[in-house]
Amino acid sequence: MTSEIPDIKTGHTAKCIRCERVIYNNSACHPSAMLALCLSALIISVPAFNQPLISLHLLSITEDTNLIQGALMMIDIAPIVSFVVLFCAVIAPTMLIISIAISSACLTFQYKPSFLPKIFKITRHLIHWSMLEVYMVSLMVAMFKLMNYADLYIGFGFYFFIALLLLNMMIISNYSNHQYWEKYNNL
DSSP states (O other): OOOOOOOOOTTOEEEOTTTOOEEEEOOOOOHHHHHHHHHHHHHHHHHHHHSOSEEEEETTEEEEEOHHHHHHHTTTTOHHHHHHHHIIIIIHHHHHHHHHHHHHHHHHTTOOOTTHHHHHHHHHHHTTTOOHHHHHHHHHHHHHHHTTTSEEEEOHHHHHHHHHHHHHHHHHHHOOHHHHHHHHHTO
16 A cells, blocks of 8 residues: 655644554655755764764873774673764764765756666665664763763863764755655656
8 A cells, every 4th residue: 555645834743643654755855955964964073083073080090982982892791882973973973964965966956877776775765773862861861970080071072073063954954855855757
């Protein structure tokens, strides 16, 4: 059984009346705007992942850590957790942004390569695995718990990470896989 997509206003969403799942998102964001957001997110992701998020000062020793180091520190203790954190907080968001950037660039410049449908399918799956906000919540919980035991200083990468998180949320909320398929079929 398929659902027909109704004519809805820009910025509104059509949901299934049974399960409340989103059927269609009539996004106002065009591929050229999505491309600009994705390129900005890719530029910001370099310092967000590589610059120190927090500095911990305990017993006259100061330790800095960034997102990638934090995930790799756990590899000996909990390799599965380390991989999941690395995948959901670094790999999936970066691949998602790259895939949306590629598809947005192709649609913006009206280029119809044969690999673009595969990019759309990959993007649809990656949206569910990009979990920067979950990492941010866990980082905030860890920071509040550590404040009782040591001095914490917010690093330069923390601000870039917040900017990346906001850009990522804007990209995901404005991206419509269905609209991209429609634009691809109309090329």
